[in-house]
Amino acid sequence: MSGTTAARGTSRPARASRSRLALFVLLALALTAAAEAIGSYQISLGVGAITLFPIIWGLVLGAVVSIQRFRPVPVGLQKASTYLVEAGVLLLGVRLAFVVGHELPVLEQASAALLLQELGHLFGTVVLSLPLAVLLRMGRSAVGACFSIDREASFAMVSERFGPDSEEYRGVLGMYIFGSVVGALYVTLLASFLAGTGWLDPLALAMGTGVGSGSVMAASSAAIAAQYPGMADQIVAVAAVSNLVTTLLGLYVGMFVALPLADRFYRLLTRGRTIAAAAPRVTAVPEPGETVRIRPLIAILLVLVAMVVSNVVHTGGLQPRSLLGFALVAAVVLAGLGLKKLTGLPAVAGTSVLAILLTSPISPVAEPVLSVIEPIEFLAMATPILVFAGLSTGKDVPALKRIGWRIVPVGLTSFAASFLISALIAQALL
16 A cells, blocks of 8 residues: 555656646747747848848747746746757757758868868857957956857866866856857847848858857758748758867867967966956856656657647648658657667767768668658748747846856857858858
8 A cells, every 4th residue: 555655656746747848848839830920020221131030939939938927937847948959959950961961062062161160160259259258357257158159068178177166167157058048049130131131152151150059050040041042951951061060070179279278368368367257156046846857759759749830830731741751850860869879979960970871862762851851841840949948048047147247248249250250261261
């Protein structure tokens, strides 16, 4: 009897978590459908225009729901939303990699520009944003905030070199939170505006979007592709490869070049003087509440459903062939996860390689694969990812307030410079 009671007692939290997760996903589906139903709107700015795509509406709607306090979204669900974003990025990455395989001849011509993308990120973050951070008296946290746009790998690099309780580590935390909250929206608006001006080649802009963040790349490259529909496949292929190159090379460039360079540059700018940080001390934010665990297979299934809904609203109806395409995308992701368990190869690399092989010029099944994924709109796949990203932002707002206003101009400069200088390097080489 006692064993039965214990079993029942332990099952109630699990059932409650599943119930909350189900309601949370239904909310995300509604926000995704609403974002796609709103559609695209263009704001003219003289020489160019900013197009507000469904991905932007999705991010904004998700963030509003996450931040509001009338019916707060549990922190556990906000944290779970980040896992759904990761699953969505894997699914979207496969869709992009299918295009990459088909566009390999175009990518071969742009290989030099792709390999030199890290120069853009290096000069953008270190050379331009670090002096501004020093001017604003951010102290040693400027080194952590300005050696890269600070995605997940940056925490490990700075922790190993300076320690997890250092000012440099708090700088990484500040830029990471800033980028998570506004990075995708900010770079997407910049990309949309520049695509509208015609000043830069759309392929150069696409290369610039590969800053090492899947959500930033997905949103901003989709904005560029929407304005150049005739080059959409080439644009998303170049953006995907650029982001993969940045992800792979960024770890080594950051560890052996960017971080030591930022440290020495900071010492040069301050002439060795100790400058106390004027911004409030950045500390980790308490994260109360139960964490909702989501198994990888369930996360993939939930995001896949959201993507199907988004695609239906985006295209105005369900195309049976698209269901085969979504099933194929999911199958490649699962195969990539299996490959990771067997070989230790990162999931994003394994899934990308498998998808590229399936549609490369040497593949005998390239045409059938491209046929079933053709009804799947890349922009529609990105919308639910941005919705889930928006739904996860509420938990980061308190930490962003603790960081202070100084991270805002530094973050805006870092993201803009990383994107623009990379695009200009690509423009020169193309």
